Amino acid sequence: MQKRLFATLVGAAMVLPVAAWADSISPSSFSATLSVGESVTVHKTVTIDREATTSMGDVFFLADTTSSMNSPIGNVITNASTILSNLAGKGDIQYAVGDYRDFVNDPYAYNLGQSMTNSQAEAQTAINKWSASGGGDWPEAELYALSQLATNPGSGWRAGAARFVVWFGDAPGHDPSGGATLASTIADLNAMNIHVLAIDVGKMDYYGQALAIATGTGGAYYSGSADVSGTILAALATAFDTYSDLSIDTGDAPAGVGVAVAPGSYSGAFDRSIERTFDFDVTFTGVTPGDYTFDIYGTLDYGRVAIERDHITVTGATVPEPGTMILLGSGLLGLSGFARLKHAA
Structure with missing residues (x-):
């Protein structure tokens, strides 16, 4: 079973403390309770500010x-x-x-x-x-x-x-x-x-x-x-203020929660002359029962620049696969027909 939530539907989001970074991920936190095998997809926006300050x-x-x-x-x-x-x-x-x-x-x-x-x-x-x-x-x-x-x-x-x-x-x-x-x-x-x-x-x-x-x-x-020092200052400014790749880093996610991101990344010739936004769909899937709090990051080609916190509770109940539900329904219908035939006899 899969649920789909967008940033405008944040009723399930729980306010959790996160580090103050100028570059940001919105919503900045998310909370959900999932059964094993159940998924929820959240729309997230990464904002890269005009200047590198975080x-x-x-x-x-x-x-x-x-x-x-x-x-x-x-x-x-x-x-x-x-x-x-x-x-x-x-x-x-x-x-x-x-x-x-x-x-x-x-x-x-x-x-x-x-x-x-x-x-x-x-x-x-x-x-x-x-x-x-x-x-x-x-x-x-x-x-x-x-x-x-x-x-x-x-x-x-x-x-x-x-x-x-x-x-x-x-x-x-x-x-x-x-x-x-x-x-x-x-x-x-x-x-x-x-x-x-x-x-x-x-x-x-x-x-x-x-x-x-x-x-x-x-x-x-x-x-x-x-002017060696002037060149060093210019080189570092360029290094931190230009980027060619932006992605979501899920490396801190626990094994008990599956995390998938689409698209995988954005590539291009970007700089911080203007504020830029990038949209992702993040899908969480319950894998192992437990209570999990972890961070995911907005990452440029040179490192992490934004943070978002998630709290996912995975319960022990297993969501049946669609094929299992169909087979189960067919079995119940068959038993019902058998009972009617037996009563008629």
């Missing part, structure tokens, strides 16, 4: 700190407070910081200075520790660094967050580097759904690596600007 994002700042990088590093250190504050205005943002040099004649090839934190002060402190020295030969250990920040749990990437690496340097990388190749590095980043914003302040793309990594992870490549 994004859940993790941003990793990665710098080449070899000797030729003194000026770009100084520029970022000076403007880090502005960059971090600007990011904080986009919602639930955390920051991580790391840097790389090379394997030969350097104290380290890659250093994790700060794992993901919501503290701007901690991120600023880690950035302030960057200093340019060493490097040896021209290519550096960037492939190793990118692979490590993706695969090392110490980075602290959060589930459900949009994940970006802001990477800047002036030289290409050894391939392989500490076992990491260009192909394996891109694979490691994609496995963690990390988008790389590559900012070339010299010849970082001399071997074609920076562009390949940026495009291969759904990020972007920037070059030719002396």
Whole structure:
């Protein structure tokens, strides 16, 4: 049995507390009692606002700190407070910081200075520790660094967050580097759904690596600007304010409730220059008896941006399949006819 409810018919909706996000799903909560096998469909609208103020994002700042990088590093250190504050205005943002040099004649090839934190002060402190020295030969250990920040749990990437690496340097990388190749590095980043914003302040793309990594992870490549901090701000603004896919994330739904969404997603070239709305039908089906409260999310290609809460009670009664009902009715009619024949005899 299937019921169909629309947003205008919210009598069955129960007011439940949900997080305050600027991007939204309407209705913001829903409650129903279903038998096992019974379904209800609710029409939901996801609204994406003009500005990103409620994004859940993790941003990793990665710098080449070899000797030729003194000026770009100084520029970022000076403007880090502005960059971090600007990011904080986009919602639930955390920051991580790391840097790389090379394997030969350097104290380290890659250093994790700060794992993901919501503290701007901690991120600023880690950035302030960057200093340019060493490097040896021209290519550096960037492939190793990118692979490590993706695969090392110490980075602290959060589930459900949009994940970006802001990477800047002036030289290409050894391939392989500490076992990491260009192909394996891109694979490691994609496995963690990390988008790389590559900012070339010299010849970082001399071997074609920076562009390949940026495009291969759904990020972007920037070059030719002396204002590193300005480029970082512009790159992050574009990353958070443009999107090409919107869908409903039902990953937190319990096994006791089936959740199906139609359409599966919307794809296109979207931005936050205007408010946009997207309509979905969400169908809940009772699977296992129990009382379930869970969230579903509006998700852009870079992460979750809106939340909606559902409370579904599944009772032990099983709704008969339509074919079962027909067979049951035929059986009763047959018994009735048999009784009449027996009485007539």
